[in-house]
Amino acid sequence: MTIDPTGDRPRPTGTATGAGAPRDLAPLGDPRIDPTGGLPRPTGTRAPRDRAPLIEVRGLTKRFGAFHALDDVSLDVPGGGLIALLGPSGSGKTTLLRILAGLERPDRGRALLDGVDLAAQSARQRNVGLVFQHYALFRHLDVYENIAFALRVRKRPHAEVDARVRELLGLIQLESLEHRLPSQLSGGQRQRVALARALAARPRVLLLDEPFGALDAQVRAELRGWLRRLHDEIHLTTVFVTHDQDEAFEVADKVVVMNRGKIEQVGAPAEVFDRPANDFVMRFLGHVNVLEATLEDGRARIGDATVALGALGAAVGAHGGDTRGRVYVRPHEIDIARAPAAGAFAARVVRVTPLSGGLKVELSVPSLGSRMRADIDWERGTALALSDGDDVFLSLRRARVFAPDGHGPPS
Amino acid sequence: MIGTPAIAATHEPVWLRRLIIAIAVGFVGLFVLVPLAAVFAEALRNGLAAYGHAIVDPAALSAVKLTFLAAAIAVPLNVVFGVAAAWAIARFRFPGRALLISLIDLPLAVSPVIAGMVFVLLFGKQGLIGPWLTAHGVQVIFALPGIVLATTFVTFPFVARELIPLMEAQGAEEEEAAIVLGASGWQTFVRVTLPKIKWGLLYGVVLCTARAMGEFGAVSVVSGHIRGRTNTLPLHVEILYNEYEYQAAFAVASILVVLALASLIARRVIARRVEAT
Secondary structure: OOOOOOOOOOOOOHHHHHHHOHHHHOOOOOOOOOOOOOOOOOOOOOHHHHHOOOEEEEEEEEEEOOEEEEEEEEEEEOOOOEEEEEOOOOOOHHHHHHHHOOOOOOOEEEEEEOOEEHHHOOHHHHOEEEEEOOEOOOOOOOHHHHHHHHHHOOOOOHHHHHHHHHHHHHHOOOHHHOOOOHHHOOHHHHHHHHHHHHHOOOOOEEEEEOOOOOOOHHHHHHHHHHHHHHHHHHOOEEEEEEOOHHHHHHHOOEEEEEEOOEEEEEEOHHHHHHOOOOHHHHHHOOOOEEEEEEEEOOEEEEOOEEEEOHHHOOOOOOOOOOOEEEEEEOHHHEEEEOOOOOOOEEEEEEEEEEEOOEEEEEEEEOOOOEEEEEEEEHHHHHHHOOOOOOEEEEEEOOOEOOOOOOOOOOO | OOOOOHHHHHOOOHHHHHHHHHHHHHHHHHHHHHHHHHHHHHHOOOHHHHHHHHHHOHHHHHHHHHHHHHHHHHHHHHHHHHHHHHHHHHHOOOOOHHHHHHHHOHHHHOOHHHHHHHHHHHHOOOOOOHHHHHHOOOOOOOOHHHHHHHHHHHHOHHHHHHHHHHHHHHOOHHHHHHHHOOOOHHHHHHHHHHHHHHHHHHHHHHHHHHHHHHOOHHHHHHHOOOOOOOOOHHHHHHHHHHOOOHHHHHHHHHHHHHHHHHHHHHHHHHHHHHHHO
16 A cells, blocks of 8 residues: 655545545446447548557567566557556556657557557657556646647647546546636645546556556555446556555456566456466465475375375476475455364464454464465364364365466466 | 753853844944945035036946946846756756856856967957967957957856756756646747746846946956046046046046946845745
């Protein structure tokens, strides 16, 4: 939960802040609102391309000095999709987004939008919508003029500008605040103005850079849901950058996990979570216990226990013949019992914390010399009646082993 | 001192507080208010009629005109230069950037008299380009071009120095947003950058104008002191003073004082707007 400490906090905006309350965001089904606005879409005549991806990224490489921001990245984004670029800071996700927006030029490689190289187009021809992390609203222009900007610089007739701005003000539910300056809006309101501004010229693609990063948790959760519903209504191809996996999973159809300028895995949220391609993805997406083990004959010796990897869903032999290895286990894939069992290893309860829907149990494992975390449901927790210092036995329901070259098990 | 709360620092004894305030007020009074009052007292010593007479004297009016003309040319030049330099320094990283920042401050570091002499060396009769210019009928030294050059030189840091920190603090995100939204470079400058910096720019213009009108040293060297033709207000004051026309000298000087006070008020008003942006 990054709450930006640098100043994009919602300011006290007096009595009219009611529109900032999340519940005002709701009704997208309003038939008056047609966010795509019935424009002649530039894609109208390209039925044969419908199967082709709208955005094609081919071998993009970008360095800043010695730093590899992007290293030979290729990616397809289908038209109408909602894609999350997910990764830690420095993974290259924002650089990729900025190249798509035309704000950076790649050192090598190409990015095609609808089959045409982005680098060959002016910003106006490119016509992508970009929402900045800190909104970058024009501070001297009010809400109305911020939204109108893209149409004003295109010298569109006044009536058309007015109609479009009114439509978007309705979409973001800020009609009553059209004459406010950005400094007089809360963070959530600014975010929506930035979104409306990006949509004004009916972009072919919407790009969002950490769109909710600077907002507090509740506003953020509401806006996520709103963005997803908005996308379901207007089907505008959307790429957004985030470092928050919950956000990526909740909003996106497809998640692109990035690390150190490379794409680690692309897939639906459930897919990347359930079948991570490598140890980076496994570690990045949620908590994981990493157990040092000795691997041989499809078995892993973990501390004082021996477990059969095949039975746990881990690919046998994935470890490439090396006998020292790591076994990855998610906290919810561990069972806790009072009595010893085959393949179970001894542990001691360090701390029990209630969690939504269950208990988080921190344990120390003497035979491994390390700590583990297990998440169990309420019923199991009640039956076990665990307290700090109890001796228990852990057995694994599922485990994963990754090949040492960082590429995952053959599935 | 351990355990003494920080507020103790503001709880000086009453006598000490009063002494410090008295020193500050006394100093300002002695060195600023008294001379200021003396200017007007001396200017009005022989009555309003004499005051008016000194000001409408043709030589004085010509000095006023020349002063405003020089400022009217030098200030716009420095606005263009200042915006360009601030833009380059705040937005780009290029070889020689640090040198450019230092060079912008040069006119503040060099004595104005030396600046004037440099222009004489360049454009004077024995100068580097002077003879060539004279042959083509252009006179720089002892004429308006020289005065404008000297004024531009001594005032060129003001706009740039005001804008560089402002533009660096504001960042370039809004400009990036404008470009992605389809604005051309010129549209981005006029619709986004200029409104963002306008109060800082105005502040720089006021500083620049005040200095341009008050400049003595550099202009003195290049002007030649031709009464009624190449005298600016500060030079005219000096001439009158040297001719023992004290009352007239102070009367003309009072025009400069009024201009200075006006710019002081303008700065106060604008500074508040700069802080608000």
